[in-house]
Amino acid sequence: MTELFRTTEISDPKFESDHLRFITVKSNNLKGRGDICVFVPPVKDAENLPLVILLHGVYGSSWSWSQKGGVHRSALEMIENGSIEPMIIAMPSDGLWGDGSAYMTHNQRNFEKWIVEDVPNAIIENIPLTSKDSKLFISGLSMGGFGALRLGIKYADKFNGIAAHSSITNVNQMPLFVEELSENYKQKDLNENSVLGVLKKYGNKVPKIRFDCGLEDDLLDHNRQLHHELSTRGIAHEYEEFAGGHEWSYWQEHIKKTLHFFFKCE
Numbered sequence: 001m002t003e004l005f006r007t008t009e010i011s012d013p014k015f016e017s018d019h020l021r022f023i024t025v026k027s028n029n030l031k032g033r034g035d036i037c038v039f040v041p042p043v044k045d046a047e048n049l050p051l052v053i054l055l056h057g058v059y060g061s062s063w064s065w066s067q068k069g070g071v072h073r074s075a076l077e078m079i080e081n082g083s084i085e086p087m088i089i090a091m092p093s094d095g096l097w098g099d100g101s102a103y104m105t106h107n108q109r110n111f112e113k114w115i116v117e118d119v120p121n122a123i124i125e126n127i128p129l130t131s132k133d134s135k136l137f138i139s140g141l142s143m144g145g146f147g148a149l150r151l152g153i154k155y156a157d158k159f160n161g162i163a164a165h166s167s168i169t170n171v172n173q174m175p176l177f178v179e180e181l182s183e184n185y186k187q188k189d190l191n192e193n194s195v196l197g198v199l200k201k202y203g204n205k206v207p208k209i210r211f212d213c214g215l216e217d218d219l220l221d222h223n224r225q226l227h228h229e230l231s232t233r234g235i236a237h238e239y240e241e242f243a244g245g246h247e248w249s250y251w252q253e254h255i256k257k258t259l260h261f262f263f264k265c266e
Helices: 071-080 111-126 143-154 171-176 195-202 220-232 248-265
Strands: 008-010 020-027 032-039 051-055 088-092 136-141 161-165 208-214 238-242
Touching (some): 008 111, 020 111, 032 071, 032 111, 051 143, 051 248, 071 088, 071 248, 088 111, 111 143, 136 143, 143 161, 143 171, 143 195, 143 208, 161 248, 195 220, 208 220, 220 238
Parallel strands (some): 051 136, 161 208, 208 238
Antiparallel strands (some): 008 020, 020 032, 032 088
């Protein structure tokens, strides 16, 4: 029994590898269990390390960023060569609803609060290198990029920086990837359905933002439009485009830019 979760299961260090730990907690927001894969750098006598929440895209789960993106190996290499300081990377499942939950509230489950409340609490409870004083960052790809941008702006008081790759920018783009009807996701408050909507509603204070997209990505025009709108509104941000499509080879490479961006945000 823990203070915040009815049950918590954590992997045994004897069987862990590649500095990855695995946590499962029972979440009231999910009305069930949620999984988190965690990169814990091999450092001693550290405390209050920065915590990065890294969100996967459609079809994926908590293992996606490590087992398809190798982010933990990229992070370790960057820490060892001095490109970034040590940081914890938490890679939660999205709640495993349908092809993707979009990290929103719907179908009697609060996938949004699972990310912004439960995931940080689960890490702080179980990873001694972190605490409530740890700086918090959020990033993701595709649907996870949408989650990062939307939640990072909406809960700006929690996050020190936001980054995203190949992002969906409006929930009406979800049907490009999922079989579930878009009506499942849409919120009564129309502002809640898009990055620009939450910016309009909550954007008095915005964390530092960086996002990018591949030149061969079907979401490129949506990302260009978001960049244009942010620029028009005078909201400081970094936006870049690179060769590549909506694919893991692109995200494997450019997640390194996110980690470095967060290091600069500290």
